[in-house]
Amino acid sequence: MHYKHLIGSFAKAYPFRIIGTFVVSFVSQLFTIFLPIYIALSYDLLFDVQSHRARLLGFIPEEWIADFEGYFTLFVVVLIIRGVLDFCERYFTSYLGEIHLSFLRMKIFDHQLKMSMQVYDEKGFAKYLLRYSGDLTSIQAFLSKGIIRFGSDMVLLVLALGIFFSLHLYLGITLSVLSILLAVVVYLLNRFLYNASVARRNAKSGLLKFVTSRLQGLLTIKVFNRFVPEMGRYQKRVATLLRLGRDYQQITSLIGAVIPFGLYLTIGMVMWVTVHLKNEASSGVDPKTFFTALLLLITITPVFRRCFRVSIVWRNGGISYQKLADILQLPREHTTGTVAVDWKDPDIVTEKLVFTYPGQDIPVLQDLDLNIPFGQITAIQGNGGMGKTTLLKLLNGLYVASAGEIRIAGTPIENINIKTLRKNMAVITDQCTLLGKTVFEAVSYSRKAKHREQVTEILDVLGLLPSLPLDYRIGEMACNLSKGQQKLLMYARAFLTKKSILLIDEPFSELDTDSIYRVIRYLNQIRYERTIVLLSCKRISEYLEIDVRYELKSPYREEPPIEPKVHLVI
Numbered sequence: 405m406h407y408k409h410l411i412g413s414f415a416k417a418y419p420f421r422i423i424g425t426f427v428v429s430f431v432s433q434l435f436t437i438f439l440p441i442y443i444a445l446s447y448d449l450l451f452d453v454q455s456h457r458a459r460l461l462g463f464i465p466e467e468w469i470a471d472f473e474g475y476f477t478l479f480v481v482v483l484i485i486r487g488v489l490d491f492c493e494r495y496f497t498s499y500l501g502e503i504h505l506s507f508l509r510m511k512i513f514d515h516q517l518k519m520s521m522q523v524y525d526e527k528g529f530a531k532y533l534l535r536y537s538g539d540l541t542s543i544q545a546f547l548s549k550g551i552i553r554f555g556s557d558m559v560l561l562v563l564a565l566g567i568f569f570s571l572h573l574y575l576g577i578t579l580s581v582l583s584i585l586l587a588v589v590v591y592l593l594n595r596f597l598y599n600a601s602v603a604r605r606n607a608k609s610g611l612l613k614f615v616t617s618r619l620q621g622l623l624t625i626k627v628f629n630r631f632v633p634e635m636g637r638y639q640k641r642v643a644t645l646l647r648l649g650r651d652y653q654q655i656t657s658l659i660g661a662v663i664p665f666g667l668y669l670t671i672g673m674v675m676w677v678t679v680h681l682k683n684e685a686s687s688g689v690d691p692k693t694f695f696t697a698l699l700l701l702i703t704i705t706p707v708f709r710r711c712f713r714v715s716i717v718w719r720n721g722g723i724s725y726q727k728l729a730d731i732l733q734l735p736r737e738h739t740t741g742t743v744a745v746d747w748k749d750p751d752i753v754t755e756k757l758v759f760t761y762p763g764q765d766i767p768v769l770q771d772l773d774l775n776i777p778f779g780q781i782t783a784i785q786g787n788g789g790m791g792k793t794t795l796l797k798l799l800n801g802l803y804v805a806s807a808g809e810i811r812i813a814g815t816p817i818e819n820i821n822i823k824t825l826r827k828n829m830a831v832i833t834d835q836c837t838l839l840g841k842t843v844f845e846a847v848s849y850s851r852k853a854k855h856r857e858q859v860t861e862i863l864d865v866l867g868l869l870p871s872l873p874l875d876y877r878i879g880e881m882a883c884n885l886s887k888g889q890q891k892l893l894m895y896a897r898a899f900l901t902k903k904s905i906l907l908i909d910e911p912f913s914e915l916d917t918d919s920i921y922r923v924i925r926y927l928n929q930i931r932y933e934r935t936i937v938l939l940s941c942k943r944i945s946e947y948l949e950i951d952v953r954y955e956l957k958s959p960y961r962e963e964p965p966i967e968p969k970v971h972l973v974i
Contacts, residue, residue, distance in 0.1 A: 414504055439482060493556070540724070575697055607644055614637070741824075754808065757772040757773070785944070799937075832911070938950075
Protein backbone atom coordinates (compact mmCIF):
# COMPACT_ATOMS: atom_id res chain seq x y z
CA MET A 405 0.00 0.00 0.00
CA HIS A 406 2.24 2.75 -1.35
CA TYR A 407 -0.42 5.43 -0.95
CA LYS A 408 -0.70 5.40 2.85
CA HIS A 409 1.57 8.46 3.03
CA LEU A 410 -1.16 10.43 1.19
CA ILE A 411 -3.68 9.54 3.88
CA GLY A 412 -1.11 10.29 6.55
CA SER A 413 -0.25 13.70 5.11
CA PHE A 414 -3.96 14.57 4.97
CA ALA A 415 -4.41 13.47 8.58
CA LYS A 416 -1.51 15.71 9.62
CA ALA A 417 -3.01 18.65 7.74
CA TYR A 418 -6.52 18.29 9.25
CA PRO A 419 -6.18 16.38 12.57
CA PHE A 420 -8.89 18.23 14.50
CA ARG A 421 -11.44 17.98 11.69
CA ILE A 422 -10.86 14.22 11.40
CA ILE A 423 -11.07 13.69 15.16
CA GLY A 424 -14.18 15.87 15.35
CA THR A 425 -15.83 13.87 12.58
CA PHE A 426 -15.11 10.60 14.39
CA VAL A 427 -16.47 12.01 17.67
CA VAL A 428 -19.69 13.23 16.04
CA SER A 429 -20.07 9.89 14.27
CA PHE A 430 -19.53 7.97 17.52
CA VAL A 431 -22.09 10.04 19.46
CA SER A 432 -24.55 9.69 16.58
CA GLN A 433 -24.14 5.90 16.70
CA LEU A 434 -24.80 5.90 20.44
CA PHE A 435 -28.13 7.61 19.83
CA THR A 436 -28.83 5.19 16.98
CA ILE A 437 -28.58 2.37 19.53
CA PHE A 438 -30.38 4.36 22.23
CA LEU A 439 -33.48 5.13 20.15
CA PRO A 440 -34.80 1.57 19.48
CA ILE A 441 -34.08 0.55 23.09
CA TYR A 442 -35.99 3.58 24.30
CA ILE A 443 -38.86 2.76 21.95
CA ALA A 444 -38.92 -0.72 23.47
CA LEU A 445 -39.86 0.91 26.79
CA SER A 446 -43.25 1.67 25.27
CA TYR A 447 -44.01 -2.06 25.52
CA ASP A 448 -44.45 -1.75 29.29
CA LEU A 449 -46.56 1.42 29.00
CA LEU A 450 -48.78 0.29 26.12
CA PHE A 451 -49.47 -3.23 27.40
CA ASP A 452 -49.17 -2.50 31.11
CA VAL A 453 -46.48 -5.13 31.52
CA GLN A 454 -43.92 -4.71 34.25
CA SER A 455 -40.88 -6.54 32.88
CA HIS A 456 -37.53 -5.96 34.46
CA ARG A 457 -35.44 -8.24 32.25
CA ALA A 458 -32.67 -6.50 30.36
CA ARG A 459 -33.55 -3.06 31.68
CA LEU A 460 -30.84 -1.25 29.75
CA LEU A 461 -32.04 2.27 30.44
CA GLY A 462 -32.08 2.20 34.19
CA PHE A 463 -30.19 5.49 34.29
CA ILE A 464 -33.34 7.37 33.18
CA PRO A 465 -35.18 8.78 36.23
CA GLU A 466 -38.41 6.88 36.86
CA GLU A 467 -40.48 10.07 37.15
CA TRP A 468 -39.53 11.07 33.57
CA ILE A 469 -41.23 8.02 32.10
CA ALA A 470 -43.79 7.23 34.81
CA ASP A 471 -46.63 7.83 32.34
CA PHE A 472 -46.95 7.84 28.56
CA GLU A 473 -47.00 11.65 28.33
CA GLY A 474 -43.59 11.91 30.00
CA TYR A 475 -42.27 9.01 27.93
CA PHE A 476 -43.48 10.56 24.66
CA THR A 477 -42.05 14.00 25.52
CA LEU A 478 -38.61 12.47 26.10
CA PHE A 479 -39.07 10.40 22.94
CA VAL A 480 -39.53 13.58 20.87
CA VAL A 481 -36.44 15.13 22.47
CA VAL A 482 -34.39 12.01 21.75
CA LEU A 483 -35.70 11.89 18.18
CA ILE A 484 -34.74 15.52 17.52
CA ILE A 485 -31.25 14.98 18.96
CA ARG A 486 -30.87 11.84 16.85
CA GLY A 487 -31.93 13.73 13.71
CA VAL A 488 -29.49 16.57 14.36
CA LEU A 489 -26.65 14.16 15.06
CA ASP A 490 -27.48 12.13 11.97
CA PHE A 491 -27.32 15.29 9.83
CA CYS A 492 -24.03 16.33 11.45
CA GLU A 493 -22.51 12.89 10.91
CA ARG A 494 -23.51 12.78 7.23
CA TYR A 495 -22.44 16.36 6.59
CA PHE A 496 -19.12 16.19 8.44
CA THR A 497 -18.22 12.88 6.81
CA SER A 498 -19.11 13.94 3.27
CA TYR A 499 -17.52 17.38 3.66
CA LEU A 500 -14.36 15.75 4.98
CA GLY A 501 -14.33 13.77 1.74
CA GLU A 502 -14.64 16.99 -0.26
CA ILE A 503 -11.75 18.53 1.69
CA HIS A 504 -9.68 15.42 0.99
CA LEU A 505 -10.38 15.73 -2.75
CA SER A 506 -9.36 19.39 -2.71
CA PHE A 507 -6.19 18.42 -0.88
CA LEU A 508 -5.36 15.77 -3.49
CA ARG A 509 -6.29 18.01 -6.44
CA MET A 510 -3.85 20.63 -5.20
CA LYS A 511 -1.15 17.96 -4.88
CA ILE A 512 -1.83 16.62 -8.39
CA PHE A 513 -1.86 20.01 -10.08
CA ASP A 514 1.18 21.23 -8.18
CA HIS A 515 3.13 18.10 -9.09
CA GLN A 516 2.07 18.24 -12.74
CA LEU A 517 3.20 21.83 -13.07
CA LYS A 518 6.58 20.95 -11.54
CA MET A 519 6.96 17.59 -13.26
CA SER A 520 9.92 17.02 -15.54
CA MET A 521 8.81 17.99 -19.04
CA GLN A 522 10.65 15.02 -20.47
CA VAL A 523 8.67 12.61 -18.26
CA TYR A 524 5.47 14.58 -18.82
CA ASP A 525 5.73 14.28 -22.61
CA GLU A 526 6.61 10.60 -22.37
CA LYS A 527 3.81 9.60 -19.96
CA GLY A 528 1.08 11.81 -21.35
CA PHE A 529 -0.67 12.76 -18.10
CA ALA A 530 -1.89 16.08 -19.44
CA LYS A 531 -5.55 15.27 -18.81
CA TYR A 532 -5.32 13.30 -15.57
CA LEU A 533 -7.73 15.48 -13.63
CA LEU A 534 -10.32 15.24 -16.41
CA ARG A 535 -9.89 11.71 -17.71
CA TYR A 536 -9.54 10.04 -14.34
CA SER A 537 -12.06 12.09 -12.39
CA GLY A 538 -13.72 8.77 -11.55
CA ASP A 539 -10.59 7.87 -9.62
CA LEU A 540 -11.05 10.92 -7.44
CA THR A 541 -14.63 9.87 -6.75
CA SER A 542 -13.39 6.43 -5.68
CA ILE A 543 -10.82 8.08 -3.42
CA GLN A 544 -13.53 10.23 -1.85
CA ALA A 545 -15.60 7.11 -1.18
CA PHE A 546 -12.51 5.36 0.21
CA LEU A 547 -12.13 8.04 2.88
CA SER A 548 -15.76 8.90 3.65
CA LYS A 549 -17.31 5.42 3.30
CA GLY A 550 -14.34 3.10 3.64
CA ILE A 551 -12.71 4.71 6.68
CA ILE A 552 -14.89 7.27 8.48
CA ARG A 553 -18.33 5.71 7.90
CA PHE A 554 -17.08 2.12 8.20
CA GLY A 555 -15.30 2.96 11.46
CA SER A 556 -18.46 4.43 12.97
CA ASP A 557 -20.54 1.54 11.61
CA MET A 558 -18.26 -0.96 13.29
CA VAL A 559 -18.67 0.92 16.57
CA LEU A 560 -22.42 0.67 16.15
CA LEU A 561 -22.32 -3.06 15.36
CA VAL A 562 -20.08 -3.80 18.32
CA LEU A 563 -22.46 -1.88 20.58
CA ALA A 564 -25.46 -3.68 19.09
CA LEU A 565 -23.82 -7.08 19.47
CA GLY A 566 -22.99 -6.29 23.09
CA ILE A 567 -26.61 -5.36 23.71
CA PHE A 568 -27.80 -8.60 22.11
CA PHE A 569 -25.55 -10.60 24.42
CA SER A 570 -26.85 -8.59 27.39
CA LEU A 571 -30.43 -9.32 26.30
CA HIS A 572 -29.74 -13.03 25.97
CA LEU A 573 -26.65 -15.15 25.37
CA TYR A 574 -28.30 -17.25 22.65
CA LEU A 575 -29.54 -14.14 20.82
CA GLY A 576 -26.00 -12.79 20.75
CA ILE A 577 -24.60 -16.10 19.48
CA THR A 578 -27.29 -16.34 16.80
CA LEU A 579 -26.63 -12.85 15.53
CA SER A 580 -22.83 -13.39 15.53
CA VAL A 581 -22.93 -16.70 13.61
CA LEU A 582 -25.39 -15.52 10.96
CA SER A 583 -23.53 -12.23 10.50
CA ILE A 584 -20.26 -14.07 9.86
CA LEU A 585 -21.90 -16.43 7.35
CA LEU A 586 -23.54 -13.54 5.52
CA ALA A 587 -20.27 -11.61 5.50
CA VAL A 588 -18.46 -14.55 3.86
CA VAL A 589 -21.10 -14.89 1.14
CA VAL A 590 -21.11 -11.15 0.39
CA TYR A 591 -17.31 -11.05 0.37
CA LEU A 592 -17.18 -13.78 -2.30
CA LEU A 593 -19.77 -11.91 -4.38
CA ASN A 594 -17.81 -8.68 -3.95
CA ARG A 595 -14.78 -10.34 -5.50
CA PHE A 596 -16.78 -10.97 -8.67
CA LEU A 597 -18.16 -7.44 -8.44
CA TYR A 598 -14.64 -6.03 -8.20
CA ASN A 599 -13.56 -7.66 -11.48
CA ALA A 600 -16.73 -6.51 -13.21
CA SER A 601 -16.29 -3.00 -11.80
CA VAL A 602 -12.68 -2.71 -13.01
CA ALA A 603 -13.61 -3.90 -16.52
CA ARG A 604 -16.55 -1.50 -16.66
CA ARG A 605 -14.48 1.44 -15.44
CA ASN A 606 -11.69 0.74 -17.95
CA ALA A 607 -14.28 0.61 -20.72
CA LYS A 608 -15.69 3.95 -19.59
CA SER A 609 -12.19 5.47 -19.60
CA GLY A 610 -11.57 4.12 -23.09
CA LEU A 611 -14.88 5.50 -24.32
CA LEU A 612 -14.13 8.93 -22.85
CA LYS A 613 -10.68 8.92 -24.44
CA PHE A 614 -12.18 7.94 -27.79
CA VAL A 615 -14.82 10.68 -27.64
CA THR A 616 -12.24 13.30 -26.61
CA SER A 617 -9.89 12.44 -29.46
CA ARG A 618 -12.68 12.36 -32.06
CA LEU A 619 -14.12 15.70 -30.95
CA GLN A 620 -10.67 17.22 -31.12
CA GLY A 621 -10.41 15.86 -34.66
CA LEU A 622 -13.94 16.86 -35.65
CA LEU A 623 -12.71 18.93 -38.58
CA THR A 624 -10.88 15.91 -39.99
CA ILE A 625 -13.99 13.73 -39.66
CA LYS A 626 -16.12 16.28 -41.51
CA VAL A 627 -13.60 17.13 -44.24
CA PHE A 628 -12.77 13.48 -45.02
CA ASN A 629 -16.38 12.32 -44.57
CA ARG A 630 -15.48 9.83 -41.82
CA PHE A 631 -18.81 9.91 -40.00
CA VAL A 632 -19.90 6.32 -40.80
CA PRO A 633 -16.67 4.49 -39.79
CA GLU A 634 -16.19 6.60 -36.66
CA MET A 635 -19.81 6.05 -35.66
CA GLY A 636 -19.27 2.31 -36.17
CA ARG A 637 -16.25 2.31 -33.86
CA TYR A 638 -18.20 4.26 -31.28
CA GLN A 639 -21.13 1.83 -31.45
CA LYS A 640 -18.80 -1.12 -30.81
CA ARG A 641 -17.40 0.58 -27.73
CA VAL A 642 -20.87 1.43 -26.48
CA ALA A 643 -21.98 -2.18 -27.02
CA THR A 644 -18.98 -3.44 -25.03
CA LEU A 645 -19.73 -1.00 -22.23
CA LEU A 646 -23.39 -2.09 -22.27
CA ARG A 647 -22.39 -5.76 -21.90
CA LEU A 648 -20.03 -4.97 -19.04
CA GLY A 649 -22.71 -2.80 -17.45
CA ARG A 650 -25.15 -5.71 -17.65
CA ASP A 651 -22.70 -8.03 -15.89
CA TYR A 652 -22.00 -5.38 -13.26
CA GLN A 653 -25.69 -4.78 -12.58
CA GLN A 654 -26.38 -8.53 -12.32
CA ILE A 655 -23.83 -8.90 -9.54
CA THR A 656 -24.88 -5.72 -7.71
CA SER A 657 -28.51 -6.82 -7.93
CA LEU A 658 -27.58 -10.23 -6.52
CA ILE A 659 -25.70 -8.61 -3.65
CA GLY A 660 -28.58 -6.21 -3.10
CA ALA A 661 -30.97 -9.19 -2.84
CA VAL A 662 -28.71 -11.42 -0.72
CA ILE A 663 -28.08 -8.84 1.99
CA PRO A 664 -31.74 -8.15 2.97
CA PHE A 665 -32.49 -11.88 2.55
CA GLY A 666 -29.73 -12.68 5.04
CA LEU A 667 -30.82 -9.96 7.43
CA TYR A 668 -34.45 -11.06 7.42
CA LEU A 669 -33.24 -14.62 7.83
CA THR A 670 -31.42 -13.38 10.92
CA ILE A 671 -34.65 -11.87 12.23
CA GLY A 672 -36.39 -15.18 11.57
CA MET A 673 -33.68 -17.08 13.42
CA VAL A 674 -34.00 -14.69 16.36
CA MET A 675 -37.74 -15.48 16.44
CA TRP A 676 -36.98 -19.19 16.18
CA VAL A 677 -34.55 -18.98 19.10
CA THR A 678 -37.13 -17.03 21.09
CA VAL A 679 -39.80 -19.68 20.50
CA HIS A 680 -37.32 -22.49 21.21
CA LEU A 681 -36.39 -20.93 24.55
CA LYS A 682 -39.97 -19.98 25.44
CA ASN A 683 -40.66 -23.09 27.51
CA GLU A 684 -37.40 -22.88 29.41
CA ALA A 685 -38.13 -20.85 32.51
CA SER A 686 -34.48 -20.34 33.35
CA SER A 687 -33.42 -19.03 29.98
CA GLY A 688 -36.57 -17.89 28.20
CA VAL A 689 -36.87 -14.60 26.35
CA ASP A 690 -39.66 -12.32 27.52
CA PRO A 691 -41.74 -10.32 24.99
CA LYS A 692 -40.10 -7.02 25.82
CA THR A 693 -36.63 -8.48 25.22
CA PHE A 694 -37.74 -9.84 21.85
CA PHE A 695 -39.34 -6.50 20.99
CA THR A 696 -36.07 -4.72 21.82
CA ALA A 697 -34.01 -7.19 19.78
CA LEU A 698 -36.36 -6.83 16.80
CA LEU A 699 -36.13 -3.03 16.83
CA LEU A 700 -32.34 -3.20 17.07
CA LEU A 701 -32.16 -5.56 14.10
CA ILE A 702 -34.33 -3.27 12.00
CA THR A 703 -32.20 -0.28 13.02
CA ILE A 704 -28.86 -1.85 12.13
CA THR A 705 -30.03 -3.48 8.88
CA PRO A 706 -28.70 -0.63 6.67
CA VAL A 707 -25.49 -0.63 8.71
CA PHE A 708 -24.97 -4.32 7.96
CA ARG A 709 -25.61 -3.58 4.28
CA ARG A 710 -22.93 -0.87 4.20
CA CYS A 711 -20.39 -2.99 6.05
CA PHE A 712 -20.93 -5.98 3.77
CA ARG A 713 -20.29 -3.85 0.68
CA VAL A 714 -17.33 -1.86 1.97
CA SER A 715 -14.74 -4.23 0.47
CA ILE A 716 -15.52 -3.02 -3.06
CA VAL A 717 -15.07 0.55 -1.83
CA TRP A 718 -11.66 -0.38 -0.47
CA ARG A 719 -10.61 -2.16 -3.65
CA ASN A 720 -11.68 0.58 -6.06
CA GLY A 721 -10.36 3.31 -3.80
CA GLY A 722 -7.07 1.46 -3.39
CA ILE A 723 -6.61 1.22 -7.17
CA SER A 724 -7.34 4.92 -7.58
CA TYR A 725 -5.03 5.86 -4.72
CA GLN A 726 -2.25 3.78 -6.25
CA LYS A 727 -2.66 5.51 -9.63
CA LEU A 728 -2.39 8.86 -7.93
CA ALA A 729 0.60 7.80 -5.84
CA ASP A 730 2.40 6.57 -8.97
CA ILE A 731 1.91 9.96 -10.64
CA LEU A 732 3.09 11.87 -7.59
CA GLN A 733 6.26 9.76 -7.52
CA LEU A 734 7.29 10.79 -11.04
CA PRO A 735 10.41 12.99 -10.97
CA ARG A 736 10.12 16.76 -10.83
CA GLU A 737 12.26 19.31 -12.60
CA HIS A 738 15.74 20.04 -11.31
CA THR A 739 15.40 23.38 -9.50
CA THR A 740 18.19 23.32 -6.93
CA GLY A 741 20.87 25.27 -8.82
CA THR A 742 22.26 28.14 -6.75
CA VAL A 743 25.13 29.56 -8.83
CA ALA A 744 24.73 33.29 -9.56
CA VAL A 745 24.80 34.20 -13.27
CA ASP A 746 25.59 37.54 -14.89
CA TRP A 747 22.57 38.10 -17.14
CA LYS A 748 23.81 41.38 -18.60
CA ASP A 749 25.54 39.72 -21.56
CA PRO A 750 24.90 35.96 -21.42
CA ASP A 751 26.35 33.78 -24.15
CA ILE A 752 25.35 30.15 -24.73
CA VAL A 753 27.81 27.33 -25.38
CA THR A 754 27.16 23.63 -25.96
CA GLU A 755 29.89 21.01 -25.99
CA LYS A 756 29.41 17.45 -27.29
CA LEU A 757 25.68 17.79 -26.56
CA VAL A 758 23.74 14.52 -26.94
CA PHE A 759 20.05 13.86 -26.49
CA THR A 760 18.18 10.61 -27.00
CA TYR A 761 14.48 10.17 -26.35
CA PRO A 762 13.53 7.37 -23.91
CA GLY A 763 13.04 4.07 -25.68
CA GLN A 764 14.98 5.21 -28.76
CA ASP A 765 18.39 4.00 -29.88
CA ILE A 766 19.20 6.83 -32.29
CA PRO A 767 19.96 10.22 -30.69
CA VAL A 768 18.21 13.32 -31.98
CA LEU A 769 21.30 15.43 -31.26
CA GLN A 770 24.79 13.97 -31.44
CA ASP A 771 27.98 15.75 -30.26
CA LEU A 772 26.52 19.20 -30.95
CA ASP A 773 28.94 22.10 -30.47
CA LEU A 774 27.50 25.62 -30.53
CA ASN A 775 28.83 29.04 -29.58
CA ILE A 776 26.00 31.55 -29.39
CA PRO A 777 27.27 35.06 -28.54
CA PHE A 778 25.43 37.87 -26.78
CA GLY A 779 24.41 40.93 -28.82
CA GLN A 780 24.15 39.00 -32.07
CA ILE A 781 21.57 36.98 -33.96
CA THR A 782 22.31 33.29 -34.32
CA ALA A 783 20.39 31.14 -36.80
CA ILE A 784 20.17 27.36 -36.36
CA GLN A 785 18.70 25.67 -39.40
CA GLY A 786 17.84 22.09 -40.21
CA ASN A 787 15.21 19.96 -41.85
CA GLY A 788 12.31 18.54 -39.88
CA GLY A 789 13.34 16.00 -37.28
CA MET A 790 16.87 17.32 -36.88
CA GLY A 791 16.26 18.36 -33.24
CA LYS A 792 15.61 22.10 -33.38
CA THR A 793 12.62 22.03 -31.01
CA THR A 794 14.46 19.54 -28.80
CA LEU A 795 17.41 21.91 -28.63
CA LEU A 796 15.10 24.75 -27.62
CA LYS A 797 13.75 22.64 -24.75
CA LEU A 798 17.26 21.73 -23.67
CA LEU A 799 18.32 25.39 -23.60
CA ASN A 800 15.23 26.28 -21.57
CA GLY A 801 15.84 23.50 -19.05
CA LEU A 802 12.71 21.57 -20.06
CA TYR A 803 14.77 18.56 -21.09
CA VAL A 804 18.00 17.22 -19.57
CA ALA A 805 20.82 16.29 -21.93
CA SER A 806 21.78 12.63 -22.25
CA ALA A 807 25.44 13.67 -22.44
CA GLY A 808 27.57 16.74 -23.02
CA GLU A 809 27.20 20.18 -21.50
CA ILE A 810 25.26 23.42 -21.85
CA ARG A 811 26.77 26.59 -20.35
CA ILE A 812 25.03 29.94 -20.05
CA ALA A 813 27.29 32.88 -19.21
CA GLY A 814 29.96 30.31 -18.39
CA THR A 815 27.78 28.44 -15.86
CA PRO A 816 26.60 24.84 -16.46
CA ILE A 817 22.83 24.89 -16.88
CA GLU A 818 22.29 22.30 -14.14
CA ASN A 819 23.85 24.72 -11.64
CA ILE A 820 21.37 27.50 -12.48
CA ASN A 821 18.07 27.69 -10.64
CA ILE A 822 15.39 26.79 -13.18
CA LYS A 823 13.15 29.71 -12.19
CA THR A 824 16.03 32.15 -12.57
CA LEU A 825 16.88 30.68 -15.96
CA ARG A 826 13.36 31.15 -17.31
CA LYS A 827 13.07 34.56 -15.70
CA ASN A 828 15.82 35.66 -18.06
CA MET A 829 14.89 33.64 -21.15
CA ALA A 830 11.91 34.31 -23.42
CA VAL A 831 10.66 31.61 -25.79
CA ILE A 832 8.50 31.98 -28.88
CA THR A 833 7.11 28.67 -30.13
CA ASP A 834 3.73 27.34 -31.16
CA GLN A 835 3.94 24.91 -28.24
CA CYS A 836 3.82 27.82 -25.75
CA THR A 837 0.14 28.57 -26.22
CA LEU A 838 -1.59 31.80 -25.27
CA LEU A 839 -3.30 31.83 -21.88
CA GLY A 840 -5.91 34.30 -20.71
CA LYS A 841 -9.33 35.46 -21.81
CA THR A 842 -8.37 38.69 -23.57
CA VAL A 843 -5.54 40.02 -25.71
CA PHE A 844 -4.26 42.03 -22.74
CA GLU A 845 -4.22 39.04 -20.38
CA ALA A 846 -2.57 36.77 -22.98
CA VAL A 847 0.25 39.23 -23.60
CA SER A 848 0.87 40.60 -20.10
CA TYR A 849 -0.37 37.84 -17.73
CA SER A 850 -1.76 40.75 -15.76
CA ARG A 851 -4.92 42.73 -15.23
CA LYS A 852 -3.20 45.76 -13.77
CA ALA A 853 -4.08 48.96 -15.61
CA LYS A 854 -0.51 50.27 -15.43
CA HIS A 855 0.62 47.66 -17.99
CA ARG A 856 -1.99 48.52 -20.59
CA GLU A 857 0.04 51.33 -22.14
CA GLN A 858 3.08 49.09 -22.66
CA VAL A 859 0.97 46.36 -24.22
CA THR A 860 -0.68 48.89 -26.52
CA GLU A 861 2.71 50.11 -27.71
CA ILE A 862 4.04 46.67 -28.58
CA LEU A 863 0.79 45.67 -30.32
CA ASP A 864 1.01 48.82 -32.41
CA VAL A 865 4.61 48.02 -33.37
CA LEU A 866 3.50 44.58 -34.59
CA GLY A 867 0.52 45.99 -36.51
CA LEU A 868 -2.17 44.35 -34.37
CA LEU A 869 -4.04 47.55 -33.61
CA PRO A 870 -6.83 48.48 -34.06
CA SER A 871 -7.99 45.02 -35.30
CA LEU A 872 -7.12 43.40 -31.94
CA PRO A 873 -7.98 45.78 -29.07
CA LEU A 874 -6.74 44.92 -25.59
CA ASP A 875 -10.09 43.65 -24.36
CA TYR A 876 -10.80 41.46 -27.38
CA ARG A 877 -11.75 37.96 -26.15
CA ILE A 878 -9.39 35.46 -27.75
CA GLY A 879 -11.31 32.31 -26.74
CA GLU A 880 -10.06 29.08 -25.22
CA MET A 881 -6.42 28.56 -26.24
CA ALA A 882 -6.81 31.59 -28.56
CA CYS A 883 -9.27 29.70 -30.79
CA ASN A 884 -10.86 32.99 -31.95
CA LEU A 885 -7.60 34.13 -33.54
CA SER A 886 -5.92 33.17 -36.78
CA LYS A 887 -2.56 31.38 -36.67
CA GLY A 888 -0.85 34.59 -37.75
CA GLN A 889 -2.50 36.63 -35.00
CA GLN A 890 -1.54 34.00 -32.42
CA LYS A 891 2.10 34.10 -33.57
CA LEU A 892 2.24 37.90 -33.36
CA LEU A 893 0.76 37.85 -29.86
CA MET A 894 3.47 35.35 -28.87
CA TYR A 895 6.03 37.86 -30.18
CA ALA A 896 4.34 40.65 -28.24
CA ARG A 897 4.39 38.56 -25.07
CA ALA A 898 8.13 37.84 -25.46
CA PHE A 899 9.13 41.37 -26.50
CA LEU A 900 7.25 42.86 -23.56
CA THR A 901 9.39 40.95 -21.03
CA LYS A 902 12.73 42.35 -22.31
CA LYS A 903 14.58 39.22 -21.17
CA SER A 904 18.28 38.77 -21.91
CA ILE A 905 17.88 35.64 -24.05
CA LEU A 906 15.30 35.23 -26.81
CA LEU A 907 14.68 31.81 -28.41
CA ILE A 908 12.42 31.77 -31.48
CA ASP A 909 11.19 28.54 -33.08
CA GLU A 910 10.19 28.87 -36.78
CA PRO A 911 10.25 32.69 -36.56
CA PHE A 912 8.27 33.52 -39.72
CA SER A 913 5.82 30.61 -40.05
CA GLU A 914 2.15 31.64 -40.26
CA LEU A 915 3.11 35.30 -40.85
CA ASP A 916 2.29 37.40 -43.90
CA THR A 917 4.82 39.70 -45.60
CA ASP A 918 3.88 42.81 -43.64
CA SER A 919 4.07 40.96 -40.30
CA ILE A 920 7.47 39.47 -41.18
CA TYR A 921 8.76 42.95 -42.00
CA ARG A 922 7.56 44.33 -38.64
CA VAL A 923 9.11 41.44 -36.68
CA ILE A 924 12.43 41.79 -38.54
CA ARG A 925 12.53 45.53 -37.92
CA TYR A 926 11.99 45.05 -34.19
CA LEU A 927 14.58 42.26 -33.97
CA ASN A 928 17.12 44.50 -35.68
CA GLN A 929 16.38 47.19 -33.10
CA ILE A 930 17.04 44.94 -30.09
CA ARG A 931 19.77 42.70 -31.55
CA TYR A 932 22.63 44.32 -29.62
CA GLU A 933 20.79 44.11 -26.29
CA ARG A 934 20.02 40.39 -26.22
CA THR A 935 21.14 36.92 -27.15
CA ILE A 936 18.81 36.04 -30.01
CA VAL A 937 18.53 32.49 -31.37
CA LEU A 938 16.36 31.62 -34.37
CA LEU A 939 15.57 27.97 -35.10
CA SER A 940 14.07 27.26 -38.50
CA CYS A 941 13.77 24.64 -41.20
CA LYS A 942 13.83 27.45 -43.79
CA ARG A 943 16.58 29.87 -44.68
CA ILE A 944 16.19 33.09 -42.70
CA SER A 945 15.21 36.17 -44.69
CA GLU A 946 18.04 38.16 -46.17
CA TYR A 947 16.57 41.34 -44.66
CA LEU A 948 17.54 40.07 -41.21
CA GLU A 949 21.29 40.10 -40.89
CA ILE A 950 22.50 36.84 -39.32
CA ASP A 951 25.76 37.04 -37.36
CA VAL A 952 26.24 33.33 -36.69
CA ARG A 953 24.74 30.49 -38.66
CA TYR A 954 24.62 26.76 -37.84
CA GLU A 955 23.05 23.90 -39.74
CA LEU A 956 21.84 20.76 -37.98
CA LYS A 957 22.44 17.51 -39.85
CA SER A 958 21.78 13.90 -39.05
CA PRO A 959 25.00 12.09 -38.13
CA TYR A 960 23.68 8.93 -39.83
CA ARG A 961 22.91 10.13 -43.34
CA GLU A 962 23.78 12.84 -45.75
CA GLU A 963 21.24 15.66 -45.82
CA PRO A 964 20.51 17.63 -48.99
CA PRO A 965 21.34 21.33 -48.76
CA ILE A 966 18.56 23.56 -47.50
CA GLU A 967 17.12 25.61 -50.28
CA PRO A 968 15.44 28.94 -49.63
CA LYS A 969 11.66 28.51 -49.85
CA VAL A 970 10.50 31.98 -48.81
CA HIS A 971 11.01 34.97 -51.06
CA LEU A 972 10.32 38.16 -49.14
CA VAL A 973 9.28 41.16 -51.14
CA ILE A 974 9.06 44.42 -49.23
